[in-house]
Amino acid sequence: MTSTWAGLAGLAVSVCFILALKGLSGPKTARNGNLIGAAGAVLAVIVTFASDSHLEHLPLLYSALAVGSLIGWFAARQVKMTAMPQLVALFNGVGGATAALIALIEYLSGGAGETKLILAATVFTALVGCVSFTGSVLTFLKLQELITTRPIVLPAGRFITSAVGVITLISAVDMVVTPTSARLYLLCVLSLVLGVLVVLPVGGADVPIVISLLNAFTGLSVAASGYVLDSVLLIVAGTLVGASGTLLTRMMAKAMGRPLLKTMFGAFTAVAVGTAATDGVERSVRSSSPDDVAIMLAYAQKVIIVPGYGLAVAQAQHALRELVDLLTERGIGVAYAIHPVAGRMPGHMNVLLAEANVPYDQLKEMDEVNPEFRSADVAIVVGANDVVNPAARTDKTAPIFGMPILNVDEANQVVFLKRSMRPGFAGISNELLYDPRTSLLFGDAKDSLTKVVGALKAL
Amino acid sequence: MTSTWAGLAGLAVSVCFILALKGLSGPKTARNGNLIGAAGAVLAVIVTFASDSHLEHLPLLYSALAVGSLIGWFAARQVKMTAMPQLVALFNGVGGATAALIALIEYLSGGAGETKLILAATVFTALVGCVSFTGSVLTFLKLQELITTRPIVLPAGRFITSAVGVITLISAVDMVVTPTSARLYLLCVLSLVLGVLVVLPVGGADVPIVISLLNAFTGLSVAASGYVLDSVLLIVAGTLVGASGTLLTRMMAKAMGRPLLKTMFGAFTAVAVGTAATDGVERSVRSSSPDDVAIMLAYAQKVIIVPGYGLAVAQAQHALRELVDLLTERGIGVAYAIHPVAGRMPGHMNVLLAEANVPYDQLKEMDEVNPEFRSADVAIVVGANDVVNPAARTDKTAPIFGMPILNVDEANQVVFLKRSMRPGFAGISNELLYDPRTSLLFGDAKDSLTKVVGALKAL
Amino acid sequence: MDGIALLTIFVLSVFIGFEVISKVSSILHTPLMSGANAIHGVVVVGAIVVAGHAQDNVQLVLGLVAIVLGAINMVGGFVVTDRMLKMFTAPKKPAADKSREARP
Amino acid sequence: MDGIALLTIFVLSVFIGFEVISKVSSILHTPLMSGANAIHGVVVVGAIVVAGHAQDNVQLVLGLVAIVLGAINMVGGFVVTDRMLKMFTAPKKPAADKSREARP
C-alpha cells in the first residue's frame, strides 16, 4: 500500500472521529457515533500494518495488540455501572502513558538530531502524557475508594506542588536545549510525580471534572506525538479530543456550579466547610420504620422519587424499581425526579435506572417535575442530599448556593432514605432533614427499600 | 517578512474568517463577525504585499487595488436596500471571474509543465469561476429587471444546456490530458455560455437560491485556485464559503419550500401555473377608496399589518411607518406580522422596516402573531400575496401548498393594498381577494398609504 | 504527505463551514450569504500575486483586471454586509437577554 | 509551508472539536467523555510504528508495553462507551419523535 493511500485512509479515519464526536453529542445518534469511531480506529490499525512494510517483530506486535485489546475488552465488559467513571479514568491514564512511551522511544531511536520543534513536541508529549497517567491512576484509586476520597492536603502541599511544577518546566526547557536521554528520563519521573501532586488535593466531588481535564490533556499529548511521528491522523484525533475535552470540562464544571480553576485547589475550602456540617447532629429528627413508610405510601395518590448518589452506592435501583412497580399496581402515580447532577457523573441516575429497566417516560427532568412537588403526597429521597438541599436557595455561604434544586420541600411529606445524618458531597447539612414534615428511614438504601417493599406487600 | 511569518499570518486570517462566519450566524454577533472578516481580509492583503519582495509593477497593482476597492465601496454604499440581492450577486460574479483569471494567468505563465493534479485544479477553477461569473451576472440582470424575471425557456433548452454541459466537461478533461492555452480559452468560453444557460430558465422566485448556490461555487473555485497557488489561506477561505454556502442554499430552499434540485429546472412547471392565475379576473371583488380605509382604521381597536414584496417595490416603508404612528397616537394597537419568506430575500421585511426605524418590538414573527389575527379588527396587507394565500392550506396542487401562512383570513376585515389582480411570486390566484370581508385598495402601495394617511388626518 | 495535508485542510474546512452556520436563523440568511461572499473576495490576494509575477503584458492586463474585480468583491462585499447588518441593530428582547447576562 | 499546513490542521481541528460538541446535553457528558477518551486511544497506531522500528530491546519492550496500554485505551474505551450508551436506548418521547419523522 503506498503512502498516498495510507494518507487517504488516515484522513478517512479522521473523518470517522469527527463524525463520532458529532454523533456522541446527540442522544439519538450517540451509539452510532461511538460505533463509527470504533470502526475508524480499527481501520487505522489495519492501515498501519498494511502500509508499512518495514515493520519488524510482527508476531510480537500482534500479540501485544491482542493482549491489550483483550484486557480492555474484559475490563469494559466486567465493570459495574457504578464503577464506570474510574474505569474511564484508568483508560485515559494508560492512553497518556502510551503517548509518553512513544515520545521516549522515538527520542531513544535517534531523536537527539531532530529539529528543536520536534524536540519540543517530544518533550510536551512526554510531560503531559506522564502527568495524565499518574493523575488518572490517582483519580481511579480515589473513586474506587482504594484511597480516601477526601482531599489529601500535604503539609505545605501548595508549595511542594508549585516547586515540582517549576522544576519540571525548567527540566523540560533544558531537555529541548541540550537533549540527552538522561534528561528525558528525569523529566518523565518529575512529570509522574507532578501528576500525583496535582490530583492529591482534589476532593471527591471534583474528581469527574479532573478526569475530563486529564482526558483533554491526553488528547493534546497524542496530538503532539502525531507531530513527532509526522502523522496527520494522530494530530487531528488528539487535537479533537483536546479541544472537545477542554470544552466538555468547562461545561461539566458549569453544570455542577464549580469554577474550573478552583477545582484543582478546592481542597482548602472543602475542609473548612466539612466541620460545620456536624453541628446539626444534636437537633432532633423524626426517624421512622419501614412499616410507617409503607403505610404512608399505601395511602398516597402521587409519589415522587428522588434518586441520588446513595442509590448508586447501595446498588438499590432494582429494589427501587420493585417498589415503584408495587405502587403503580396499586394505582398510585409515581415519577422519578432526575436532577442533572445527582450522583457522581452526569447522567448517572439515568444510566442506573435504565439498567433496572425503568421506562424512560417515568424519568422526569428537573424543570419538568419541579411544579409537581406541590401536589405530591410523598417525596421519597433515596440517597440524595445536595440536590434537594434548600440551602442552595437561601444560604449565600453554602458551596451549592445558586444551584437549582428539586423542590422536595414543597411536597406534603418527605421521606429520606440514608444511613446517617452525614452530609452529602458538598459537605453541608440539610435543613430539610429537620423539617417537621420529614421522616428519616435510616439504613442502607437497598435494605430499606427491600423492607418497605416487604411491608407494603404485607399490608 | 519570511514565509513562515506569512504562513502564520495567513493562518490568523483563516481564523478571522472562521470567526466571521460563526459571528454572522448569530443576530447579536453578526455585525462584529463581519468586521472581523473584513479585518482578516485587510491583513491578508497587507501580508501579501509585505511577504513577497519579488512583486513587480507595484504602482499598477496598488492602483488596480484602489480602483476595485473604490468601485466596490461606492456600489455598496449607494445601492438601495431593495437592490441588495442583485448587488451581492454581482459581487459574487466578479469574485468568480477573479478566480478564473488567476487560473488562466497561472497557466499562461508556465502551467503546462505542472502536475496533473495542479492542472485539474486549474481547470476546475476556470470552469467553475466562469460559470459563477455569467450565472451571477444573469441573476443580477433578472433581479434588476434589466431582463424579464420570468423563466426564459429556450426551445429545447434542456437539451441545449445538457449538450453544452457535456461538451464543457469533455473539453475540461481534454485540457487536463493535453494542456494548451487554446484549449483553456475554449474551456472558458464554454463555461461562460454554460453559466448563462443554467440560469436562464430559473424563475424569479428561485433566483435568491441560485445566487446562494453560485456563491458556494465561487467559494470552491477560490479553494481550487488556492491549491494552484499553494496558498493554505485561499484553500481554507474558499472551502469555508463553499461548504457553508452549500448548507445555506439548502436551508434557504427549505425555508421557501423549494426542493433544491427542482429549482434549477423549475421553469417548466412555473409556466403552466402562471396561466391558470388569470382565470379569476372576471369574478367580482370589493374595491374601496382611501377614505373608506381611513374610516375603517379609525374605528378599529387592533390592527395588524402584513408587509410583503410590494412594500419593497413601492419603497413604501416610510409611508407605512407614518400610518402606524398615526394609528398609535389614536390609541389603536398595531403590530407588523413578518412572514419568514415575505419579500424576495430572507429578512427582507426586517431590513426594510428597520430602515424606516420601526421599533423592533412591533415586529412579530409568524408563530407569535398568528393567534392574534382572530381578535384583530383590521388586517392590512401591503403588497403581500403568497404569504397570506389560504391555498397553501387547502389546495394540494398549489406550488405553495404546505407553506405555513399568516392567518389573515381570520381577521374581522382585510384590506389589500396592491396595484391589480395580478398574482404574487408563486403565480397563483388568491381566494382571499374575493372574500366578502376583504376590500381592495388598488394602486401603488406608497401612493395608497400616503392617501390613507391624508384621509386619516382629515378625519 | 503534503498533498494529504492540504486535502486534510480541505476536509476539515468543509466540516467547519457546515458546523458554524448549522443553527443560523432564517432572518440572517441574506447577510450570511453576503458575508460569505465577501470572504471569498480574499481571492484578490491571489490576483495580486499572479499580476505581480506577470511575464508579459497579456498576463499583466489580465492580472490587473483580476485585482480590480477581486477588490470589488472583497470591499463591496464587506461594506454591503455591514450596511445590511446595521439594520438589525437592536436585539428583539433586550431586557430579557440583559438580565441573563447580568448574572455572575 | 509544511509546518504551516500542520499548524493549520491543528487549528482547524480545535475549531471542530469545539463546534461539534458545543450543544451537548448534560446527560451525555459522561458518554461523550468516555467516547473522546476512546478516540485518543488511536495513539496505539503510533505505538505500533515505533515498536515495529525498535532498534534495540529496550525500545522494543517499551514499544510493546505502549501497544498493550494503547490497545487497552482504545478497545476498552469504545466498549465501555457502548455499554453506557446501550442504557440510553429509548428516546424520551418516542411517539412524538416518530410522528415527526414519519412525515414525508
Ligand SMILES: NC(=O)c1ccc[n+]([C@@H]2O[C@H](COP(=O)([O-])OP(=O)(O)OC[C@H]3O[C@@H](n4cnc5c(N)ncnc54)[C@H](OP(=O)(O)O)[C@@H]3O)[C@@H](O)[C@H]2O)c1
Ligand atoms: N452528577 C455529577 O456529575 C456530579 C459529579 C461530581 C460531583 N457531584 C456532586 O454530587 C452531589 C450529588 O448530589 P446527591 O444528592 O446525588 O448526592 P449527595 O448530596 O452526595 O448525597 C448522597 C447521600 O446518599 C447517602 N448515602 C450514601 N450511601 C448510601 C447508602 N448505601 N444507602 C443510603 N444512602 C446512602 C449519603 O448519606 P449517608 O452517608 O448518611 O448515608 C448522602 O447524604 C452534588 O453535590 C453534585 O454537585 C455530581
Ligand SMILES: NC(=O)c1ccc[n+]([C@@H]2O[C@H](COP(=O)([O-])OP(=O)(O)OC[C@H]3O[C@@H](n4cnc5c(N)ncnc54)[C@H](OP(=O)(O)O)[C@@H]3O)[C@@H](O)[C@H]2O)c1
Ligand atoms: N423572502 C425570500 O427569501 C424569498 C425569496 C424568493 C422568493 N420568495 C417568494 O416570494 C413570495 C413572497 O410573498 P409576498 O407575499 O411577500 O409577495 P408576493 O406573493 O410576490 O406578492 C407581492 C404582491 O405585491 C404586489 N405589488 C407589487 N408591486 C407593488 C406596488 N408597487 N405597490 C403595491 N403592491 C405591489 C403585487 O401585486 P400587484 O402586481 O397587483 O401590485 C403582488 O401581489 C413567496 O412566494 C416566496 O416564496 C421569497
